Amino acid sequence: xxxxxVSPGIAIGGALVIKDVPSVLPERSRLTAEEENERLSxxxxxARRQLxxxxxxxxxxxxDKAQILDAQILITEDEELLSxxxxxxxxxxxxxxxxxxxxxxxxxxxxxxxxEYLRERAADIRDTGRRIIRHLLxxxxxxxxxxxxxxxxxxxxxxxxDTATMAPEQVLGFITDVGGRTSHSAIMARxxxxxAIVGTERGTELIRTGEPLILDGDSGEVIxxxxxxxxxxxxxxxxxxAERKEKLQAVKGRPTATRDGHKVxxxxxxxxxxxxxxxxxxxxEGVGLFRTEFLYLNRDDLPSEExxxxxxxxxxxxxxxxxxxxRTLDVGGDKELPYLGxxxxxNPFLGYRAIRVCLSRPEMFKTQLRALLRASVxxxxxxxxxxxxxxxxxRQAKGMLAQVREELVSEGVAVSEEVEVGIMIEIPAAAVIxxxxxxxxxxxxxxxxxxxxxxxAVDRLNxxxxxxxxxxxxxxxxxxxxxxENGHKSGIWVGMCGEAAGDQxxxxxxxxxxxxxxxxxxxSVLESRExxxxxxxxxxxxxxxxxxxxxxxxxxKGALAE
Amino acid sequence: MxxxxxxxxxxxxxxxxxxxxxxxxxxxxxxxxxxxxxxxxYNAKSILGVLSLGAQKGDSLVIKxxxxxxxxxxxxxxALFAGNFGE
Numbered sequence: 001x002x003x004x005x006v007s008p009g010i011a012i013g014g015a016l017v018i019k020d021v022p023s024v025l026p027e028r029s030r031l032t033a034e035e036e037n038e039r040l041s042x043x044x045x046x047a048r049r050q051l052x053x054x055x056x057x058x059x060x061x062x063x064d065k066a067q068i069l070d071a072q073i074l075i076t077e078d079e080e081l082l083s084x085x086x087x088x089x090x091x092x093x094x095x096x097x098x099x100x101x102x103x104x105x106x107x108x109x110x111x112x113x114x115x116e117y118l119r120e121r122a123a124d125i126r127d128t129g130r131r132i133i134r135h136l137l138x139x140x141x142x143x144x145x146x147x148x149x150x151x152x153x154x155x156x157x158x159x160x161x162d163t164a165t166m167a168p169e170q171v172l173g174f175i176t177d178v179g180g181r182t183s184h185s186a187i188m189a190r191x192x193x194x195x196a197i198v199g200t201e202r203g204t205e206l207i208r209t210g211e212p213l214i215l216d217g218d219s220g221e222v223i224x225x226x227x228x229x230x231x232x233x234x235x236x237x238x239x240x241x242a243e244r245k246e247k248l249q250a251v252k253g254r255p256t257a258t259r260d261g262h263k264v265x266x267x268x269x270x271x272x273x274x275x276x277x278x279x280x281x282x283x284x285e286g287v288g289l290f291r292t293e294f295l296y297l298n299r300d301d302l303p304s305e306e307x308x309x310x311x312x313x314x315x316x317x318x319x320x321x322x323x324x325x326x327r328t329l330d331v332g333g334d335k336e337l338p339y340l341g342x343x344x345x346x347n348p349f350l351g352y353r354a355i356r357v358c359l360s361r362p363e364m365f366k367t368q369l370r371a372l373l374r375a376s377v378x379x380x381x382x383x384x385x386x387x388x389x390x391x392x393x394x395r396q397a398k399g400m401l402a403q404v405r406e407e408l409v410s411e412g413v414a415v416s417e418e419v420e421v422g423i424m425i426e427i428p429a430a431a432v433i434x435x436x437x438x439x440x441x442x443x444x445x446x447x448x449x450x451x452x453x454x455x456x457a458v459d460r461l462n463x464x465x466x467x468x469x470x471x472x473x474x475x476x477x478x479x480x481x482x483x484x485e486n487g488h489k490s491g492i493w494v495g496m497c498g499e500a501a502g503d504q505x506x507x508x509x510x511x512x513x514x515x516x517x518x519x520x521x522x523x524s525v526l527e528s529r530e531x532x533x534x535x536x537x538x539x540x541x542x543x544x545x546x547x548x549x550x551x552x553x554x555x556x557k558g559a560l561a562e
Numbered sequence: 563m564x565x566x567x568x569x570x571x572x573x574x575x576x577x578x579x580x581x582x583x584x585x586x587x588x589x590x591x592x593x594x595x596x597x598x599x600x601x602x603x604y605n606a607k608s609i610l611g612v613l614s615l616g617a618q619k620g621d622s623l624v625i626k627x628x629x630x631x632x633x634x635x636x637x638x639x640x641a642l643f644a645g646n647f648g649e
Contacts, residue, residue, distance in 0.1 A: 070582040071609055074589075080608035106610045113616045117577055121613055272573070299620050307571045310646055 001200050003175065005220035006186035009195035010238040011173030012231070015224075016151040017209045018162070025096040025133070033089045040085065040095040043135035048076040050131070068124065068184070075128040081106060096136045103129030120183050127159030147171070152215055154207045158185035168192050173215040175203045175222055189217075197222060248526040252283040256529045262537035264511065266529045267325075267519040269497055273311050276318035278522040283529060286322035288445065288519020289384075289497035290315055292329055292368070300339055302364055308371035316379025325382040325445065325497075325519075327424065328368055328397075330354040349453065354387035359396050369404040376416035384445055388423040388430050394440050424497075426450035431479040438490035445519070446483055448498025452476050471500040472553035472560075481513045481548060488514060495519055505560045507531055509547055512540030563628045564636045572646040575618035580647035585609045587638050593629025595639075 029036050055069040075081065081102050088098035107122040107129075144153075144166035154175045155162070163184065171194060176185050179198030189196030195217030207213065207224055214223040214234050223230060257263045267288035268279035279287060295303045295311055316324050331337050332353020345351040358365040372383055385397045398421060408415050425431050426447030434444065448471055453460045455476050458468045471477075480496075487494035495517030500506050502520025507528060510518065518528060550556050572580055588595040588606040595606035597615055599622075605611040606625065617623055627635050 068579075070579070070586075071613075074582055074585050074609035078608050078610050080605055080611045106614065109614050110616075113614075115616055115618065118613060118616055121577065125610065274573070304571070310571075 001203065001206065001222040001224065003197035003200035003203070003220045003222060004180065005196075005217045006179075006181050006183075006198050007174075007189035007194060007196040008217045009173075009193075009241060010217065010234055011152050011195045011213075011215040012234060012238060013150055013152050013172040013213065015154050015175075015207045015209055015211045015213050016147070017204055017207055018153060018155040019204070025100060025137075026094045027097045028092055029089075029094040031094075033092070036089045036093075036095045036098075037086060039136060040089065040099070043095065043132050044076050044082075046135045047128070047132045048073055050135075051076065051128075071121075071124055072128045072131075075125060076132065096133050099129055099132050099136070120180075123157050123159060123179075123184060127157075127162075130159075144171075152213050154203050154213075155185075156204050157183070158188070163188040163192075168194065173197075173217065175200055175207070175213075175215060177201055177203050177205075248283075248530050251526060251529040251533055256285065256532050258511070258532060258535050258537040258540070260537050262511075264515065264532060265495075265517040266525050266532065267322075267495075267517060268522040268525055269519050270315070270522070273314040273318070275522065276315055279525070280318070282522040282525045284322075284522060284525045286380075286517075287315065287319055287324040287326075288495050288501075288517055290324055290326045292327060293331065296329060296331065296337055302339070302367070305367045305371045305374075308368060309374050312372055312375035312381075313378045316375055316381060320379035323380040323382055323420070325384050325420075325422070325443075325495075326372060327384045327386050328355070328365070328372075329358055330386040332357055349450075349459065355385050355393055355397060356387065359393065359400075362400060365400060366404050369401050370408065373401075373405055373408055373415045373419065374413060376419045377414045380418065381416065382420040382422060382443065384422045384424055384443075386424045386447070387427065387450075388425070388437070389427045390429065391433065391436055391440070394423060394437060398440065422492075425483050426454070426498075428455050428479060431455075431483050434483045434486040435489065438487050438492055441492065443492050444483055444487045444494045445517075446480055446494065446496040446498065448476070448480070448496060448500040451479065451498070452500075455479060470553045471498075471503065471506060472556040474548065474550060474552070474556060477509070477556065478548055480510070480515075481544065484513045484515055493517060502528060504528070504531055505557070508535055508540050509544065509560060511535060511537065512542070512544040514541075563626065564632050565624055565626050566636065566640070567622055567624050568643050569622045570617055570619050570643075573619055575621065576612055576615060576623075581609060581612045583642060583647050584639070585612055587642055588635070591627070591629070591631055591635035591638075593627050593632045593635050595635060596626040596628075598624040598626060 051069055051073045084105065085098045085102040088101055103125055107125045110118050110122040113119060144162055147167055147170040150170050150172050152173045152175060153171055156177045157179055158174055158176055173194055174185050174189050174196040176198045177200055179185055183198055185196060186198055195215055197215055197217060197220050200222060211224055212226065214226050255263055256266050265285045267286040268284035269289040270276065270279055270287050271291050272294045295308055312326060332342060332351060333349050342352060388394055401421065405415055420442040422441050422443035422445060423437065424447045425434060425444050430437060449460065452469060452471055456468060456473055458465050460469050484494045493516040496510065496515055497519040501518040502524035511532060520528060547556060547559050550559060570576060585607060597604040597606050599615055599617060604615045625639060
């Protein structure tokens with residue numbers, strides 16, 4: 001059986017199939033509307049008490065996600081829903097049928113909306129409806145809080161109250177008939193780090209309670225009643241994964257250092273404040289690149305200072321005391337903002353973009369700088385300017401920052417004195433004069449994605465020349481090495497926030513060059529930290545001149561694979 | 563009667579937690595609290611009403627408050643929006 005793997009890992013165990021409420025409910029009531037109303041009220045309060053109990057128990061386990069239960073509690077006392085349901089009681093329906101119809105009405109309404117999030121909320125409403133109906137029918141609840149043996153849960157859809165009540169140590173995985181990557185079961189599974197598959201369509205029909213299952217959360221495959229040799233293969237993979245995970249967890253909680261004690265930072269690249277959670281869970285030692293474009297995209301006007309301030313503050317607070325490097329707006333190139341009215345260009349990557357746009361629109365740029373400095377007191381902030389190609393740009397940007405700081409101070413607004421100011425090194429010109437630029441800033445962050453493109457004159461979006469686009473090109477590596485060396489000569493730290501920083505094959509070389517900070521996707525952080533922990537800095541240094549003397553990308557790749 | 567226009571700036575719009583917080587705040591009020599979007603009215607004391615409004619980040623809506631404690635309710639709701647629903 002195939003579904004969508006939404007939470008990685010392998011689970012092996014017996015199925016526990018959760019059956020839904022019966023599809024046929026009593027329709028016409030033999031009681032009076034008042035008597036049905038009385039039954040309804042009793043079951044509503046019972047459902048509400050149950051949800052409140054679940055919520056109280058789940059708060060510690062689920063943190064913020066327990067708030068989803070608030071919405072369910074509100075549904076049990078919802079004025080609009082209940083007036084609809086009571087009308088139906090007047091028409092002679094049973095409370096069961098009336099709730100079912102009322103819930104159906106609102107669930108359909110949400111399901112037809114053009115918003116995946118709201119469509120998924122329809123599940124909350126149906127979940128609450130089923131709970132109320134179960135109380136009306138006096139049906140026994142599957143008690144997920146007291147499972148006696150570990151099992152794989154198979155359900156039509158797992159609801160917030162299901163996932164909140166279940167004892168996670170007894171749940172090996174989830175399989176649901178419906179859902180997508182953002183459905184509750186998927187989000188919960190990832191939060192609890194339990195393998196899960198959604199959208200099997202007929203899982204609850206085809207699987208019986210007690211049947212042995214294999215759930216592969218990476219491929220989305222469910223194997224029912226596996227053959228012994230298949231089972232053994234998966235057990236082997238499961239063991240290997242568990243060992244790997246265990247080993248990786250061990251690197252958390254202590255600084256990243258090589259065997260011979262050389263310390264570096266492994267940070268995460270993030271795109272929105274919500275990404276902090278994943279960054280922290282994956283052991284990121286700070287944020288090396290917070291792209292601020294999300295604030296500006298998908299809207300019709302510029303974000304306000306207040307709005308930006310809130311986002312920056314949120315990230316700084318979440319990551320404190322670790323440093324967060326926030327990159328100022330990087331638009332143009334492949335990222336367009338219709339409301340800025342930027343003209344189409346024949347060479348957008350060589351055109352009006354990033355710092356060039358910001359410096360020519362001081363009002364817009366200052367709004368962002370104000371928001372950044374205001375947020376600076378909530379954590380450890382680094383501000384980074386993108387697309388720097390000359391000393392003049394660095395001075396201009398720093399000048400505007402100083403001006404904004406003065407304004408804020410004179411307004412009596414608190415601004416941190418510890419804010420680091422750095423630049424991205426992603427244009428060869430900046431790399432070549434990095435010795436000069438280093439005197440003006442607190443740090444460099446090498447943006448390899450663009451540095452490769454500009455150094456080798458390879459458009460990174462052009463598929464026909466994709467093979468020419470490589471971080472292993474000796475010219476790129478020599479520039480990187482030179483930037484690190486120049487930075488260190490002026491006593492500033494040098495990081496990297498392009499894809500190359502998380503490339504397991506390149507990390508030993510970059511480490512040997514003396515790179516101080518590696519910033520990458522959150523999911524690569526633990527792997528990279530573990531790798532660095534196994535390396536020897538002195539040895540890595542020795543290898544650098546030898547690799548930099550090689551003539552081709554293929555030779556470099558070969559040498560690094562040794 | 564108090565009418566006030568808001569623009570949703572929190573990333574989630576009026577979903578999940580922000581929706582619950584709004585309904586809880588409106589529910590405590592003794593006044594009638596109505597959300598107006600695209601000339602349609604929705605009961606702010608109903609979570610289903612608020613969700614079916616489908617308000618997303620960047621959307622504008624009007625909140626109408628009518629009743630004995632309208633000033634106090636208005637203040638509460640303003641604080642909720644100003645604080646981006648704690649997001």
